[in-house]
Amino acid sequence: DVKVTQSSRYLVKRTGEKVFLECVQDMDHENMFWYRQDPGLGLRLIYFSYDVKMKEKGDIPEGYSVSREKKERFSLILESASTNQTSMYLCASSLPARDTQYFGPGTRLTVL
Amino acid sequence: KQEVTQIPAALSVPEGENLVLNCSFTDSAIYNLQWFRQDPGKGLTSLLLIQSSQREQTSGRLNASLDKSSGRSTLYIAASQPGDSATYLCAVRPQRSSNTGKLIFGQGTTLQVKP
Numbered sequence: 001d002v003k004v005t006q007s008s009r010y011l012v013k014r015t016g017e018k019v020f021l022e023c024v025q026d027m028d029h030e031n032m033f034w035y036r037q038d039p040g041l042g043l044r045l046i047y048f049s050y051d052v053k054m055k056e057k058g059d060i061p062e063g064y065s066v067s068r069e070k071k072e073r074f075s076l077i078l079e080s081a082s083t084n085q086t087s088m089y090l091c092a093s094s095l096p097a098r099d100t101q102y103f104g105p106g107t108r109l110t111v112l
Numbered sequence: 113k114q115e116v117t118q119i120p121a122a123l124s125v126p127e128g129e130n131l132v133l134n135c136s137f138t139d140s141a142i143y144n145l146q147w148f149r150q151d152p153g154k155g156l157t158s159l160l161l162i163q164s165s166q167r168e169q170t171s172g173r174l175n176a177s178l179d180k181s182s183g184r185s186t187l188y189i190a191a192s193q194p195g196d197s198a199t200y201l202c203a204v205r206p207q208r209s210s211n212t213g214k215l216i217f218g219q220g221t222t223l224q225v226k227p
Contacts, residue, residue, distance in 0.1 A: 033214075044217075045214060099144050101158070106155050
């Protein structure tokens with residue numbers, strides 16, 4: 001079974017803090033994705049990576065950056081957290097030739 | 113720009129009913145379409161994937177259909193059970209994203225099946 005894990009289920013941070021969200025997959029997938037999910041807006045893609053050290057902006061990259069130093073790990077970084085970044089963050093991975101994305105359990109981030 | 117819409121946003125049915133969830137998309141140039149299930153506070157689980165060349169896929173009590181020309185997909189759930197209560201999301205993979213696997217999601221339909 002593919003397993004995608006996220007470092008925290010719940011996280012509370014203060015405005016201006018630097019926040020790291022970690023995602024690890026154990027199936028040697030090339031593609032990894034970070035989404036945020038908000039009521040009424042659905043899932044929106046923040047960034048994705050199709051190989052180590054390779055990344056591309058998604059639909060809402062502003063205020064975020066990412067890091068992929070190893071194939072199994074994809075980190076989302078909030079350089080200076082703001083209250084409008086309070087959300088559920090979901091990580092996913094997939095093979096390039098296969099279509100199914102496998103999702104982690106999500107991290108609910110609250111920025112005060 | 114591809115947009116995916118799911119109607120209704122919420123649905124409540126008694127146990128045992130057959131039901132249909134709807135998904136529509138604006139651009140028919142898709143690689144495939146997927147239906148996902150999300151339980152409260154959790155990640156997404158893939159239920160069914162339909163390639164653009166296919167008309168439907170079945171898994172147990174679930175059947176998903178795809179009409180690419182009209183930009184529509186339906187998820188049919190037979191003999192619904194309380195354990196089917198969850199949010200169901202539809203996602204399309206645009207043809208231009210075929211190498212990256214990028215998905216465009218609908219907002220989901222939250223289903224409640226009452227015992």
